[in-house]
Amino acid sequence: MFKGHPATRKDLEADFDTLLKGEALTGDGAWVDGAAGASADAEDDEDKEGFKDDVDAAEVEKAVIAFRASAETWCKDEKIVA
Numbered sequence: 001m002f003k004g005h006p007a008t009r010k011d012l013e014a015d016f017d018t019l020l021k022g023e024a025l026t027g028d029g030a031w032v033d034g035a036a037g038a039s040a041d042a043e044d045d046e047d048k049e050g051f052k053d054d055v056d057a058a059e060v061e062k063a064v065i066a067f068r069a070s071a072e073t074w075c076k077d078e079k080i081v082a
Contacts, residue, residue, distance in 0.1 A: 005029075 008029030
């Protein structure tokens with residue numbers, strides 16, 4: 001079984017052949033004891049605090065409004081290319 005996103009793989013045809021043989025995928029983008037293509041410090045990126053239910057909704061709304069204003073400005077800027 002493959003867990004991950006196929007865009008992380010270099011040769012999908014070879015991957016299909018490997019999986020059809022019942023073998024495991026290896027290399028970049030393969031799921032091996034963690035996230036696909038995880039770096040050695042990926043564990044540091046994990047949120048160890050878990051779900052937070054004490055978030056101030058008004059503060060979140062202010063942050064969202066500020067981000068939206070910035071994003072709209074960026075979208076109108078012709079110098080910024082996606």
